[in-house]
Structures are given as C-alpha cells and as structure tokens.
Amino acid sequence: MNIYARYFDQEVLVHNYDELMGFLASIPEIPINARLEEDVRSYVESDMPYPKRYKIRPRVYFILIKTAAESMEEFKSHHKDNNNAPVTASNTPSSVEAIVNKKEIRAAQLAEIHSGWYLGTVVFKRVIQIAGTTKFRYQDTTFQAYVRANSGMECYNRIIEHLKNRPEIDLRSQFPSARGNNFTYEFVGNELPTEGEEDE
Numbered sequence: 001m002n003i004y005a006r007y008f009d010q011e012v013l014v015h016n017y018d019e020l021m022g023f024l025a026s027i028p029e030i031p032i033n034a035r036l037e038e039d040v041r042s043y044v045e046s047d048m049p050y051p052k053r054y055k056i057r058p059r060v061y062f063i064l065i066k067t068a069a070e071s072m073e074e075f076k077s078h079h080k081d082n083n084n085a086p087v088t089a090s091n092t093p094s095s096v097e098a099i100v101n102k103k104e105i106r107a108a109q110l111a112e113i114h115s116g117w118y119l120g121t122v123v124f125k126r127v128i129q130i131a132g133t134t135k136f137r138y139q140d141t142t143f144q145a146y147v148r149a150n151s152g153m154e155c156y157n158r159i160i161e162h163l164k165n166r167p168e169i170d171l172r173s174q175f176p177s178a179r180g181n182n183f184t185y186e187f188v189g190n191e192l193p194t195e196g197e198e199d200e
Helices: 017-025 034-045 072-083 093-099 102-111 152-164
Strands: 002-007 010-014 052-057 060-067 116-129 136-149 183-189
Touching: 002 017, 010 017, 010 072, 017 034, 034 052, 034 060, 052 102, 102 152, 116 152, 136 152, 152 183
Parallel strands: none
Antiparallel strands: 002 010, 002 060, 052 060, 116 136, 116 183
C-alpha cells in the first residue's frame, strides 16, 4: 500500500515510511519530533484503511491517504472519477480536504487516538409500544454519556454496546452510523467533569 501526502499545494505519492518522512521533513512548517515520527509509522504500518490528518496549528493540517495507486497520475485519476473534481495543486488551503469524501474524513477523525474522556451523544430510533395496542412505533431518542475511550470510534462502540445491553431498550431499535450526523462526540480531557452521566 502506498501513501499520498498533501500539505496545501505540496503533495507526493510515496511507497514507504522513509520516503514519507523525507517529504514531511522537507516542509519547514511541519515540526518533526519523535512523537510525530512514531504516530506516522504506526499509521503506515497499520491495517487502518482510512485517511488520517495531522494538525499543525488551528485549521492547518497535512493529510495522509493510503492508496493502491502506483503513481500520482493514477491516484488523481481515481479521485477525479470518485469525486467529480480533480486533485490539483491549485486547490485552496480551505478546500484541501475536498480530495477525500466527507465519509472518509469523518472516519479518519473517528480513528484519531486521544486517550481520555469523551462526551458522546447518539440520537437513535427507539422502538416504543403504542399504549393499548400490540403495535410499535419508532421514536427519536437522545442518549448522552461520558465515556473513557481511546478514540471517537471507541466512544461510539461503547455507547451502542451499552444501549443494546439495556433491558428496557428493544433490540429492534435502530442505531445510527458513527459517520452520520446522529452521533457526535467531544474530547473533554483526562479528567471526568463533575457533572454528567458516565458510561463505564
């Protein structure tokens, strides 16, 4: 698996970790340190297929995308076909993430590792029995909890597992995708706020 890397209008397609770090080190704005090197190596060597973005400063990122493409031309052609827009060096900084569809960006954000407490909120369609009948209806229900997790995805998984194990919730209830708008999360840090519901 090769790696496409982009920082504003600087981009490259590399074949291994060393080539990737050589590209990143050539950009003065990207501070190379042991933590970044370890994190990038972990991403490159992992089986995680999703793109990953690294924050340099507020609203400024570089993006890594795993790809089977063997050349930049092949990579751009693939993304042009998928997104109906070419990946070009003229993309403005604010639109750099347009090279990846929104679901891929969302998946990358969910997979980012930050160990600590998250405030997760799920809006799901709960099965409710209609009073006096044997019929049921779906009712939008909001559940919010503080969860200790390593990522937004783990926060989501623990909340859904918790809901499915609650005896008062019908298993026919419909739960949203982690990538959809009906799941939101906020990393709140290493200390649990004094108020709020905790999901162990």
